[in-house]
Amino acid sequence: MRPSRIPTAQLGRLLTLAFAFLLTLGLFAPQSRAATTAPQERPTPRSFPLPKSPKLPDEHRPVPGEALTGGQDSPRAGTAPAAAPEKQGKAQRSAPNALTAAVCSPADFAKTGAALVQQVRSVDVACVNSLFNLDADGAAKVFREDQMATVADALRTASASYDGTNNAAIGQLVLFLRVGYYVQWRFPDRVGAYGAPLKSATRGALDAFFGAPRSKDVTQANGETLAEAVTLIDSARENARYTGVVKWLLNGFDPTTGGAMWSAVDNTRTVIERGTELPEFIAALQADPSFATAMAGLVTRNAAGLTGSDLATSIGIQLGSLVSFPELRPQARPLVKDLIARYPLVGASGPLTMNLAWYAENKDKGNCALYGICDLPTRLIPLVLTVDHTCSPSLRVRAQDMSAAELADTCTSLANQDAYFHALVKDGGPVAGDQNKRLEVVVFDSYYDYSLYAWSIYDIEVDNGGMYLEGDPSKVDNQARFIAHEATWERPTFQIWNLNHEYTHYLDGRYDMAGDFDAGMSTPTVWWVEGIAEYVSYGYRGVRYDDAIAQAAQGTYKLSTLFDTTYENADSTRIYNWGYLAVRYMLQSHPQDMTALLAKYRAGDWAGARTLLTSTIGTRYDADFAAWLTACGTGRCGSLQQAQAPLCTQADTRQYDKNCRRDGVAATTGNYSYMFVYLPAGVQQLTVTSSGGTGNGDLYYNGSSWATTTSYLAKSTNTGNGETLTVVNPPAGWVFFSLYAQQGFDGVSVTTQY
Template sequence: MRPSRISKATLRRVPALGAAFFLALGLFAPQSHAAPVGPAAPAKAAAGATPAAAPKAIPVPKSPDASTGDRPLAAESTGRASTAHPATEAAPAADGKSAKQLSAAPAAVDCNLSGVLGASGGALVQQLTALPDVTCTYPLFNLTGADAGKVFREAQMVTVADALRTASAGYAGNNSASIGQLVMFLRAGYYVQENNAASVGGYGAPLQTSIRGALDAFFAAPHSQDVTEANGATLNEAVTLIDSSHENGRYAGVVKRLLAGYTSTWPASMDLAVQHVEWVIESGFDLEHGDRGFVAALQADPSIATAWAGFVTRNGAMLNGGDVVTRIGMQLGNLVAVDGLRAQGRPLVKDLINRYPLVGATGPLTMNLVWFTEKKDAGNCTVYGTCDLPKRLVPLVLTVDHTCNANLRIRAQDMTAQQLADTCTSLVNEDAAFHKVIKDNGPIPGDLNTSLEVVAFDDYYNYSLYAWLMYNIAVDNGGMYEEGNPAAAGNQARFIAHEADWLRPAFQIWNLNHEYTHYLDGRYNMAGDFEAGMTTPTIWWVEGIAEYISYSYRGERYAAAITEAGKGTYKLSTLFDTTYDNADSTRIYNWGYLAVRYMLQSHPQDVNALLAKYRVGDWAGARTLLTSTIGTRYDADFASWLTACAADNCGTLPADRAPLCGAADTRQFDKNCRRDNVAAATGNYSYSFLYLPAGVKQLTVTTTGGSGNADLYYNGGSWATTGSYLAKSANAGNGETLTITNPPSGWVYFSLYAQQGFNGATVTTQYQ
């Protein structure tokens, strides 16, 4: 009996049109992007390298492109090609493979399947071969229940397999004898039986004998080796039938023959036959779901692997990251994952890794092969000459190295000068916004994480391709913040991220402000390293404050959280128990934000008491405060607040305003003072200045409130305009902040420029 599960491999083999039918019926549902999020398990150190200190590994909310595993893929397999080497294949079809797999039936063709559904024996073969086009068989993949059992019981499959054996003896290299319809019926039968074993019944020795006879005859037919479009149309489905029938090992010679003969000049359908060889190879190594004899075939005939590697080197000019050579070449890594094949696989894999560059068009091939050597042949990097790869990759991949200030550095794959400047400004200004909310008294004593390195890959694909090895992290996420040991000299806090390429032409580093808050929170609020803070449930705060600062600083409405507020799913006391293990992403991020916002606005004194305990590492005391001192006494008020928040009345932080400035000149500011009702007409300025004594380390200028849209400019010792400035903050609305480190002494100047006429704004200056 065959298992009733549908393997991932089998699922991909539904014809393009057949898959469309399944999708229309809702049988295949896309995986949710709101999958549960948990902390990544510590990744093993690169073989031969010194293990890094245990990182503070805070997983980032997943990007839309995040994979579900830790292995990098070919560029095409992600559904979004790398910007460095765009794939040239057709867009993926519903089954995840090329839309070229099968063409749609001509509109004028009458694909009446009633005769097939009701026939058996010789009549069944006659009905199939009478179908006017091979694509008429596609709906057969959709059969279920009694219909599936009637059409695809073993006796029916044996009849058609025997007919294929007979017809193959005279195969003319085209579909003139309707051999394609017979192949597709058998393909559909294997698929439907695997999906509906209870209805169809088991497949046993009679079918195995018949299908072997059929495939033997087809691949022995001289015209099955024709390099023509006509032959390829049937050949590509016959290759897939090898995999459908689990006869991968028996026909390893066919794999060898196709790979040894392939060139870039082959017509499209022949190229597709080689693409389907990838499935035969991949399933052949999937020993978890059954041994198909493929490994044994490779052990018996080492020339298969040699031909396979030669296929790659002979067609190396085709490599672009998503091509057939890359995808099949990547599978060579499986050789070093199997004990009995490792000896023959090591020199082949080593040659390819060292033959082709690690970046650019060949990067997907080389990095996937490196993944196999690191994960499946661990501790043997000297064999492959890859022990220093993590260090070598950094300058090769991250070609941009920019210093914002003494505390902030950006390493990037591809960022413009303006993108770098804007990112620096965003983070520096967020620093001030964080301290305004938290009201801390400086870093936690002994915390040496005085600087943060932001690593920005060009997109998720490049992040998944390189970050796993460069930084020893999991990449099935949206990025990772590593705090390391903040008490260790030389420790480097690092946020490893990628550009949100799906938002282009707008530029955004995915979760930038969220993750920068993690750095600030770890430095100013949470004693010790990440593991120390996880001794009791603190995730409601850790992720909640990151979401709150990220959204409030950017002035964005957190629509997803506000929607959740209307559902009233959780009590506040329940949220205090949130961990990565007991919660999904909605509870961790949306509800963490709601809990933190409520506490900051409604009970700031409790937040201050809680942070006082977090800052000295009194995790038990903090837990007691949450579960006993507070307990459930805020639950009812929290529920009321959620109702108001769902109606977009979430409230604001308690007022903490500086005193009014006292100078007679309304343009003049002083230390820690504000001016209200600042206004300017569209295109005009509100000019301001203040005098700074010597030794000022940091000047902060903020604008809030009012209507319209004012942008903030600073220019040191001369008037600030849109054409002459040293720093700017240009968000939508009037919420702007500039933090100037080590400003000059004497008079300094800043201005509000009216992108849109504004009034009622409050401007505040502070320095220390």
């Protein structure tokens, strides 16, 4: 994802989805807000968006509902039947119905005239449903326009005597037509065009069905066929012609509606949603303001049942889409305004209210006062981000829901990463003029909550996995901010998605890259900016980067090519996986070149850095990089050789001093190796690390008294002996720490730095 100024978001087609898959959802960010009452510390949008988890499909609005793939070019196949209302959702248009397909032969349908009609009527609905899976050859034999028109004519004739049940196999006829529109969309060249003859025949069939008195029976039997017929409206692109049918269903829905009749009303979402893509549908709604009123009425009648995943929420959100059209704004504005004012911004009504606010702000720009949402960000912060925790003078956490233990672990993780980063890049402090002394980490409870609220509170694009807002680092009061969400798919383990990657952007911007983000992008630096963030994220956590190692085995890029990476000329694989590989190789194999390069980055000598990469280094390392990739692709990537601190010299082997280490530290299982160090006044940060050796030692710190497993202020308890503790503003005088032997350890190195 491109870390740049937030681009203008383009809203695509509007997908209504099921609440059970909230993690799959996202939201396109607005352009600049129309409101003038944003939070005082909102930074300028110099931003680093992060990739989503691969567990989150691409979807761009926080509408509740079932996870879908597909977009504007999906076929108009519509909703599949479902077994029960609580399972009902919009099936993706690139897939067959949700029914279990019966065993039947597609060749049996390669007929014409009365023989085809008889075949369709003679099988069950599941058999017809299996035709969604036809390949191009099969579709060409079964769904030519003349065959479709024949079945449509049969549906028209049968509808004249429709008795409200499927005794005449009307459901199979309707579903056959739905399948035909779907496979013709998939294989237009093989099936052939659908033109005026089929359009006329389908209109006649739908007119006859919806005109039949029993098609309005509020029964399970009628609902099953009616639900399919409603979807056929959209499949045939007749959305404008049957707004009266949709309005009737909207007006009739209430909390007692269930079963297949619920499905029939639910399928109106497809007709409305896809209808907004058709000018004739917009014209029909403009001519009949009562349609929008029916949508709003469905919401208010069913408000007691709002859950965020319910039909009323979905229809209400579709009402919001109407303000996108100048012709419909006069009728939609007061209805949307009323719903926004009527229901809370958080809780069960949050998905409805926030989506309506999104439409109001993004599709009716400049009119936030009309909807009463100009101060929305200010109102949302205390409602949504109820946790406010200070880790240190330079680090604050705002969260939707984090326990005391989760907050403490997050603060410790970031403090320890700080030490890891500095040891890696060997900086000499902040770059000249950088005032990013404070970082605020914002943590939403889930990706869904992030997409639902962060766009408004922070004026960002949220179709990503998090966002670092650098602000203007030259301003003394600048507030850098990382906006993130919990990785809910990792529960019960608590994890903030992309936390370590994004924190590296903050550290890198403060200690390695002069000026602001735009300055750093004046020449191609993406290989380093994203590569170091990935390297630290994986290296600090001790996690194997399988995706990057798999890419190494492919040997796709030369090192000299990666130096030219930009957000415009590269995909996410090159930016993240290959950025990591390039940075890892250079840090491990050519640290002297990296020292020279970072010196230029820190001085803002972008032209000099570019010359170093393209001329001084040029293609010189390409062959060695290729050999390294071959080894790395098998898991033999090597390791970074960190410079060791000198040995401590005090006679008491328990005593440490500034920037020194002791080797051969040991203890038997259940016992301690006790240690201490004297700190002068004014030490801002003490870092203690342990590494190497055998066994498993855990590191504990306890300030001015001996550190044990029951008496400590901080701890690091990883598997093995790789432990790090960073203590901010420790007290002056003697402070104590220890290694506790979960398993007897020997040959461990312990280092103190301050």
